[in-house]
Amino acid sequence: MEYEVIIGLEVHAELSTKTKIYCGCSTEFGGDPNTHCCPVCTGMPGALPVLNEKVVEYAVRAGLATGCEIARESKQDRKNYFYPDTPRAYQISQYDLPLCEHGHVDINVGEMSKTIGITRIHIEDDAGKLVHDGYTGGTLVDLNRAGVPLIEIVSEPDMRSAEEAVAYVEKLKGILEYIGVSDCKMQEGSLRADVNLSIRPVGQEKFGTRTETKNLNSFRSIARCIEFEIARQKEVLESGGVVLQETRRWDDEAGEGYAMRTKEEANDYRYFPEPDLMPIRLSEEYIQNIKDTLPELPESRRARYISEIGLPEYDAGIITSSKHLSDFFEAAVAVCGNAKSVSNWIMTDIIRIAKDKGVEYNELPFTAENLAKLIMLIDKGTISSAIAKKVFEEMVETGENPEKIVEAKGLVQISDEGAIKEVVDRIVAANPQSIADYKAGKDRALGFLVGQCMKEMKGKGNPQILNKLILEHLNK
Amino acid sequence: MISKEEIKHIAELSMLNLSEEEIQKYTVNMQDIVEFANKVNSLDTEGITESAFALDTFNVFRKDEVRESFDREELLKNAPSSNGEAYSLPSMMN
Ligand SMILES: [Zn+2]
16 A cells, blocks of 8 residues: 655754843853753742743744744743643743744755745743753753743644655754754754654545654654654554554664653643733834844855856755855855855865764864865966865865965976976886777776876876877877 | 543643542532633623733843853752752653
8 A cells, every 4th residue: 555644843943042031041051950040940939931032033033034924913821731841830832822823945855846834933941851860760850951942843744755854854954043043953952853744545635643753853863763653654554553643752772763651641731821921012113124134045045056156956955055054155255256166165075074073064174265265276277176185185184274285385286388298208108008008999098197197296287288298199 | 510530630630649538629629710710701891802911011021131040059949859969859761
């Protein structure tokens, strides 16, 4: 039986405000347990929350960047549940009047482009952290993260595969980084997703029963969890069973999901309006102001790179997927003016270096300006592309200016025809077999001779002139 | 009408163990509370716009400025049990 997979995601992003959502405690990551806490965020009776204005601004920014309608009137609600990571025994969230609704983002998977609907974006507070106490076997509660502001972005059930789900989260991550509302560090849990998934036989209109897997914090675990859950639901249906509506967890190490005990998932939150917080009313002027100051979004940069700069669609998509990488690209192009070359260096070497070193694109060991200088040295003919690779490796190690590296190591390209001809004559004379091979149709012989000459010249020979001179010999 | 089953359900969500006697008592209490709240429903609200708040106050915001957090020792004085750094509970993980 062929099945269709239906996926919707709830993405939680921690907002990069300086303080928590309802108190002045710092949101800084790390810090000794319970040192970023006060009576408000530890839920002491009588403590009154006051909403951080930046939280509203950031949520509206996220809404506008994803094409949402912004609510002119919005409120906050209590979502009641009993768990020790939430000391008030309720989370403050938004129930029926979220700040943003009815948005969308476009994703690209391979050649296909697709629009994913966004149902809503609302604000809420994060929970604390429970840590196993190895000493007593009990559980320790650290409330430093309790009260850190979150936006929850709820999608429509528009995705049909793990690939689409990952592309959607990548797209959201890019947008949130661009508009500067979240640092989206998945390894620190500041961006995480819940996956709602059901399957139905192709052609059937009625949705199957869906499960929700909570708290996935890497692209890899999102993809693996989805593949696992699809296979599991298929197996259940095909053995004549029924998929139960349940909340599940994903064990990334074991590579499998499991259902939470029913006690843990009492989905009866008894929402009611938060009486300690007044409604939020947003004026046209306030919303327009945020709209006017929204930075250029990845979609627009991507289109510009394709139409104005002439980058291939694939390259433009990769470069604009990260704000830091795209900023790096623009900074380098501004200096050297050679966008194609900058793009090539990014696609081949820079992505690899960032991956090897495990750094973000704003933490590369060299500057965009120095990459631009390196490209200018090639464009002016001062060094060959082969030498440039060596200079680049040196830049990666030391962060040094490429002009200085070229000078210090004496890597300036030799373009003097006389000097090159002298080497070519010598090498060709020493390799009569190669000439015979070439004449017999073995093109490899040309490459061999070029290689020998380059070696002799320590890689500094101008390759165009070298090629030309060898061919003159061979075609005599 | 509030049923005993509803009280049991709410108690379970709140992780409370209630005795049969307490269930009986809270069922009556809760019934009184609901009846009291129901009085609001008997008012004539014709021509009054729906709202979630009684006050006409809105946009009570705070600037995003860090204030010194509380002294941890002071905070943990309210914990039934702590290890000096964190609130300490019976095991929640198994
Ligand atoms: Zn606080």
